[in-house]
Amino acid sequence: MEMDQVLQTFLQESTELLQVMEDTLLQMEGGPVEEEAINAVFRAAHTIKGSAGLFGFDDVVKFTHVVESVLDRVRDGELALGNDLVALLLKSRDHIDRLVQLEASDTEADDETRQQGDALVAKLTTWLGETVQEKPRSDVPAKRKDPVESSGGGVVSNDAWHISLRFGHDVLRNGMDPLSFVRYLGTLGDIVNVVTLYDAMPVAAEMDPESCYLGFEINLRSDADKAAIEGVFEFVRDDCLLRILPPHGRIADFIQLLSDLPGDEERVGELLVKSGAITRSELEEGLRKQEAAAAAEGKARLGEILVEQGAVQRELVDAALDKQRLARDSKAQESKFIRVQADKLDQLINLVGELVISSDGVHLHAQRLNDEGLYESASLIGRLVSEIRDGALLLRMVQIGETFNRFHRVVRDVSRELGKDIGLSVSGAETELDKSVVEKIGDPLMHLVRNAMDHGIESAELRQSRGKPAKGTLSLNAYHESGSVVIEVSDDGGGLNRTKVLAKARERGLVGADQELSEREICNLIFEAGFSTADAVTNLSGRGVGMDVVRRNIEALRGTVEMESLEGRGTTARIRLPLTLAIIDAFLMGVGNGAYVVPLDAVVECVELDEQMRRDSRGNDYINLRDEILPFLRLREVFDIRGDRPELEYVVVVQFGNSRAGLVVDELLGEFQAVIKPVAKIFGSLPGIGGTTILGSGEVALLLDVTALVQQAIGRDTRIEARETGRQALPA
Amino acid sequence: MGKHTAGSYQPETEMTIYHAAALKGVLLAEVEACKELEVDLSNVVEIDSAGLQLLIMAKREAQIRGHQLRLVNHSPAVVEVLDLCNLVSFFGDPVVLTSTRG
Numbered sequence: 112m113e114m115d116q117v118l119q120t121f122l123q124e125s126t127e128l129l130q131v132m133e134d135t136l137l138q139m140e141g142g143p144v145e146e147e148a149i150n151a152v153f154r155a156a157h158t159i160k161g162s163a164g165l166f167g168f169d170d171v172v173k174f175t176h177v178v179e180s181v182l183d184r185v186r187d188g189e190l191a192l193g194n195d196l197v198a199l200l201l202k203s204r205d206h207i208d209r210l211v212q213l214e215a216s217d218t219e220a221d222d223e224t225r226q227q228g229d230a231l232v233a234k235l236t237t238w239l240g241e242t243v244q245e246k247p248r249s250d251v252p253a254k255r256k257d258p259v260e261s262s263g264g265g266v267v268s269n270d271a272w273h274i275s276l277r278f279g280h281d282v283l284r285n286g287m288d289p290l291s292f293v294r295y296l297g298t299l300g301d302i303v304n305v306v307t308l309y310d311a312m313p314v315a316a317e318m319d320p321e322s323c324y325l326g327f328e329i330n331l332r333s334d335a336d337k338a339a340i341e342g343v344f345e346f347v348r349d350d351c352l353l354r355i356l357p358p359h360g361r362i363a364d365f366i367q368l369l370s371d372l373p374g375d376e377e378r379v380g381e382l383l384v385k386s387g388a389i390t391r392s393e394l395e396e397g398l399r400k401q402e403a404a405a406a407a408e409g410k411a412r413l414g415e416i417l418v419e420q421g422a423v424q425r426e427l428v429d430a431a432l433d434k435q436r437l438a439r440d441s442k443a444q445e446s447k448f449i450r451v452q453a454d455k456l457d458q459l460i461n462l463v464g465e466l467v468i469s470s471d472g473v474h475l476h477a478q479r480l481n482d483e484g485l486y487e488s489a490s491l492i493g494r495l496v497s498e499i500r501d502g503a504l505l506l507r508m509v510q511i512g513e514t515f516n517r518f519h520r521v522v523r524d525v526s527r528e529l530g531k532d533i534g535l536s537v538s539g540a541e542t543e544l545d546k547s548v549v550e551k552i553g554d555p556l557m558h559l560v561r562n563a564m565d566h567g568i569e570s571a572e573l574r575q576s577r578g579k580p581a582k583g584t585l586s587l588n589a590y591h592e593s594g595s596v597v598i599e600v601s602d603d604g605g606g607l608n609r610t611k612v613l614a615k616a617r618e619r620g621l622v623g624a625d626q627e628l629s630e631r632e633i634c635n636l637i638f639e640a641g642f643s644t645a646d647a648v649t650n651l652s653g654r655g656v657g658m659d660v661v662r663r664n665i666e667a668l669r670g671t672v673e674m675e676s677l678e679g680r681g682t683t684a685r686i687r688l689p690l691t692l693a694i695i696d697a698f699l700m701g702v703g704n705g706a707y708v709v710p711l712d713a714v715v716e717c718v719e720l721d722e723q724m725r726r727d728s729r730g731n732d733y734i735n736l737r738d739e740i741l742p743f744l745r746l747r748e749v750f751d752i753r754g755d756r757p758e759l760e761y762v763v764v765v766q767f768g769n770s771r772a773g774l775v776v777d778e779l780l781g782e783f784q785a786v787i788k789p790v791a792k793i794f795g796s797l798p799g800i801g802g803t804t805i806l807g808s809g810e811v812a813l814l815l816d817v818t819a820l821v822q823q824a825i826g827r828d829t830r831i832e833a834r835e836t837g838r839q840a841l842p843a
Numbered sequence: 844m845g846k847h848t849a850g851s852y853q854p855e856t857e858m859t860i861y862h863a864a865a866l867k868g869v870l871l872a873e874v875e876a877c878k879e880l881e882v883d884l885s886n887v888v889e890i891d892s893a894g895l896q897l898l899i900m901a902k903r904e905a906q907i908r909g910h911q912l913r914l915v916n917h918s919p920a921v922v923e924v925l926d927l928c929n930l931v932s933f934f935g936d937p938v939v940l941t942s943t944r945g
Contacts, residue, residue, distance in 0.1 A: 283860050288891045293927055307928040312896065315871050315904040320863035325892055327928075 117286065118215065121162050123450070125211050128155040132204045136197055137519050144185075144192045152200075153182040159207065161345060164295055165287070168214045171207065174228055177235045178203045190238060199238075201520075203231050267365065270358045271303050271332040272340060273388040275372055277311075277352035282323040287347050289325050296343050300333025306386045310374070328386035332358075356388070362397040365389045453546065456506055463496075463503045464786040470496040471783060471807030497784060509549050511598070512540025515587045517553075518560055522585055525564050532571055532582045533564055539589035544596045548668055548688055552598065555661040555672075559600040559684045560585065562657065567604035567682050577679065579603070592687075595670075595712075595767075601683040607676035609633050634674040638662040669801060671818055687767075687818070689801075697785035697804070699812065700763060701778035703752040706812035708785055708804055709774070713765045713817045717779050720760040732824070734762070734773060742824040743773030749799060749820070765817050772824035774815070783807070787814055799823070850877035858887050858894025866897055874904050874912060885916035890924050902934055 132155045135148050156179045163171035178200070184190040206228055213220050220228070274296070278289045296302065308326035312318055331340070337355055344353055354371055356364050365383060369376040380398075383389045389397075470493050477489035515537045526533040544552075568574075568583035575581050588599040609630070616622040616636045628636075638658045665672045670688035689710075696711040724734045733742045743762060746752070762773040785804040801816040852873045856862045873880055882901070887894070898914070905912035914936045917925070922938055925931050931938055 283893055288860075290892050290895070290924060290927060297927075305927070305929040307930055307933075309896070309899050309903075312900060312903075314907075315874075315900050318867070318896075318900050320867040320893060320897060321860060323892060324896060 118166070121166060122211070122215050125159050125162065128159050129204060129208050129211075131155045133201065133520055134516065136201050136204065137523060139192060140194060140197045140523075146186075149182065149186050149192065153179065153186050156182055156207075157342065158345075159211070161295075161342075163211070163214070165291065165346070166214070168211075170220065170228075171210045171214060174203075174210060174232065175207055177232050177239075178207065181235050181238050184239065196238065199231070199234055203235065206231055266359045266361055267389050267393050268359070269330065269388055269390075271330040271387075272300075272335075272358055273356040273360065273365075273383075273386070274327070274329040274331060274340065275352070275354040275368060276329070276344075277308075277326040277373060278323045278347070279350040279352075280319075280322045280324070282347060282350045283321055285350060287350070289323065289327070289347075292344060292347060293327060293329065296329065296331060296340070299335045299339060299343065300331050302329060303332050304328075304330040304387045306382060308382070326352075328382055328388065330387050362389065362393050363400070365394070366397040366401055451506075460503050460507065463500050466496055467500055467784050467786050468805055468807070472809075475807040500784065507546045508543040509546050510540060511542050511544060511549060511552075511589045511596075512537070514549055514553055514556065515540055515589070518556075518587060521557065521560060522564065525561060529564060530570070531564070531568060533568055534582055534584050536584055536586045537588075538586070542589035542591060542596060544688065548596075551664065551668055552686070552688070555664045555686070556587075556598070556600065558657050558661050560587075563600055563602040563604065563682065563684070567602035567606075569605050573605075596688045598686040598688070599683050600686075601681060603681040606678040606680055606682050607634055607637070607674065608678060609676075612636055631673065631675075634676050637674050638672070669816075695785055695787060696782060697814070698763070698782055699780035699806070700746075700761075700774070700776040701780055702746045702750070702776050703754045705750075705752065706780070706806060706810055707746065707776070708812045708814050709763070709765055709817055710814075711782055713767065715764040715766050715771060718762050718764070720762050720775055724762070736762075736764070736773070741771060741773050743775055744820055744824045745775040747775070749823075765821060767818045767821040770821050770825055772821040774820065785812070785814070848877075849879040849881070851881045851883060853883040853886060855886055857889035858897060859889055859891045860893040863893040863897060866894070867900070870897055870901050871904065874901050874910060875908070877910065879911040879913075880905065881913045881915055883916045884914055884918050884921045887918045887921050890918075890920050895924055895928065895930075898934070899930075 132152050135152050135155075139145070139148050156175055160172055160175040160179055163175065181190065181196075181200070185192050185196070190196065206224075209224060210220070210228070213224070276289070276292075282289060293302075293305070306328040308328070309324055311326065312324035318324070333340070337357065340355055341353070344351060352372070354368055356368070365388065368383065369379045372379045372382075380394055384391050384394055470489075474489045474493050477486040480486075518537075519535055522533055522535040563585055564583075568585070569577070569579075571581040574583065584603050586599070586601040588601065590597055613622065613628065613633055613636075616633075616639070617624055619639075621636065621639055622628060638661070662672050665686055665688070668688055670686055672684060672686045674682060674684050676682040697708045698711050698714045700707045700709070718736065720734075724736075728734045728743070732744075733740050735741075741762075741764065747756065757777050761776050761779050763776055763779070764771055764773050766772075783806075787802040787804050799816050799819050800813050801819075802814040804812050804814060806812055850873060852870065854866060854870075856866070858866060870882075873882075880901075882898075902912050904910075912934075914921075914934050917936075917938050925934070925938065
């Protein structure tokens with residue numbers, strides 16, 4: 112049995128459940144307590160406890176049990192869920208998380224953790240209004256108001272719950288142990304009697320040591336309700352026949368049991384008597400009644416009597432089963448997803464990459480051979496490969512919403528720490544990006560968020576004096592734009608004080624005394640190492656070591672980040688990341704003997720570089736494209752390519768964000784799918800180059816870093832910057 | 844294998860699903876071979892449903908053949924399980940409570 116895999120599943124599911132707990136608790140904080148929400152939190156805790164129990168993680172079970180008890184009281188309306196309690200539950204949830212992690216890594220809890228746990232348990236039990244005992248036995252779940260059934264005779268004297276269990280043959284093979292369920296049942300109360308059954312076991316020669324032949328008739332004295340008892344067997348419901356009859360249950364129900372349970376009815380009857388569920392006289396009375404009723408009315412009357420008498424009970428059972436089914440259905444919905452190992456997926460994508468290249472090769476040959484039939488087939492293959500490529504890449508995409516949602520907790524905690532009132536607004540959560548990027552963007556985002564909360568958003572008083580709402584808003588937004596993913600972290604705080612920033616930069620020697628900088632450049636000074644205009648260094652930020660690391664981390668993902676700010680109104684940090692890392696639609700261009708490639712998404716248009724443009728551009732680095740100024744770069748110059756310029760040149764207009772630039776090239780070679788491989792480390796980081804790709808012909812083409820090139824084109828001439836902000840026509 | 848009059852068998856491993864298949868073979872052979880078999884459970888540090896089933900199987904097989912099966916030196920794990928399942932009387936052996944039980 113794969114213990115590691117099972118443990119992994121437990122960890123993943125627990126992590127998800129803990130996340131549900133956190134999200135739901137945060138939602139309920141300060142807002143109305145919805146029944147479904149508190150149920151969700153309870154179920155999550157309950158499931159974690161159960162699973163931990165299966166693994167024998169006693170610490171987790173014990174602690175979670177207390178949390179579950181408190182949640183149960185809230186569920187029953189016996190406890191009000193005020194902010195204090197929510198805060199305590201959140202801390203308890205954190206502790207459960209810690210305990211689960213410790214168990215997973217097979218580490219002993221240290222003293223600090225133990226003390227934290229004890230303190231939390233103490234606080235939790237004051238809410239329960241009783242002291243916790245060593246064993247959770249006495250901490251029974253609160254009573255549910257079961258509708259009172261009129262007895263009027265016909266009930267058993269047995270004051271304990273009667274539980275009939277017949278485990279299925281595969282229970283052991285499915286990794287479960289009937290004994291642990293019986294033990295767990297014991298924590299709900301007192302097991303007054305147990306009869307263990309083994310008559311399902313064949314003779315020794317035929318007995319399969321790995322099959323389960325056990326059954327139990329159990330009498331349990333407990334204040335727990337039916338749902339709680341059923342809950343014990345949640346994980347084995349599908350593998351087990353389970354019948355539960357309440358204390359002082361109807362005799363008729365026990366009669367029903369005779370036919371429900373496998374085996375000869377008389378035998379079962381004896382069993383029930385032996386187990387103390389029902390006395391002999393009660394059994395005989397019930398059988399007599401059944402016969403009499405059958406005789407009097409004929410056939411299915413018995414069924415009706417039983418249903419009638421047991422109607423209330425049956426309804427309860429059905430309702431409970433329905434709920435279980437619903438829960439299972441929603442679990443089934445969730446299991447529309449499959450867990451896949453990331454490296455298997457990567458292997459698959461690599462293969463698809465190779466497939467793309469081969470298919471390009473086939474296409475090329477088909478073209479050359481001039482065979483129509485072959486060409487058609489090759490084109491078809493090309494199309495199919497394209498679809499597979501798209502599908503494969505989609506597999507790696509995850510929504511950024513998951514990452515964004517983690518910040519609800521962060522914003523809540525940090526705003527408390529800072530004594531500010533800050534809310535989080537999230538948009539574009541469905542925006543998808545590559546899994547590995549999502550993982551690595553978390554830390555930079557965290558820093559930007561903390562920074563915005565600490566330095567961006569002002570205190571409530573200051574905000575009010577400025578006519579702003581006392582509650583500050585931090586927004587996280589994400590969207591796709593021309594082949595990139597854009598993530599924005601915005602705040603409606605005080606904005607960057609440009610004067611201060613510039614002064615500080617001059618002070619640090621980052622900027623010359625009389626060097627003039629554009630608005631944008633001043634804002635981006637924030638990212639320089641050692642830069643901080645914070646008057647006070649807090650625990651969170653202000654030491655000036657954060658922002659440059661943020662920028663470096665983002666650049667390591669081939670992305671960019673910049674700050675935009677309106678003094679008094681707020682600041683936005685905008686991160687741009689490439690959408691796909693592996694296979695893209697590309698546009699091929701030729702310069703000299705070399706081939707160059709840009710992402711097709713970044714290409715706006717291609718125009719001929721005609722005489723008019725050449726004349727206009729003489730001496731300057733921009734051309735007039737339909738009365739718009741377009742800065743451009745000659746790739747020949749950028750990459751220092753030898754050889755003569757051809758007569759005819761082309762301008763490929765590419766864009767990055769709101770900026771555009773033209774790339775002057777010799778040839779336009781069309782669209783194709785490029786499998787991008789990173790530039791080998793030996794070449795270091797070549798400016799302007801983002802990777803390489805192999806063409807169908809076997810030739811190597813260089814992927815151009817559009818971002819870098821556009822910035823270069825723009826930055827080259829600062830006069831262009833000035834013009835961009837609104838001044839008029841071209842100089843003569 | 845000739846029939847011994849009396850024999851002793853001491854499982855060395857835990858009596859769980861992981862060892863059930865192997866244990867069954869050995870245990871059954873011992874029961875078949877010995878008219879009186881003593882099973883020493885002192886080394887059974889862990890026992891689950893599978894292990895319990897094997898003991899039940901052994902007891903029944905012994906009964907069918909008219910052999911004797913005695914469980915001795917019950918380990919704490921075994922005591923707990925027999926107690927939980929109320930099977931002490933089924934096996935009919937005296938269970939010696941050691942101080943480690945709790």
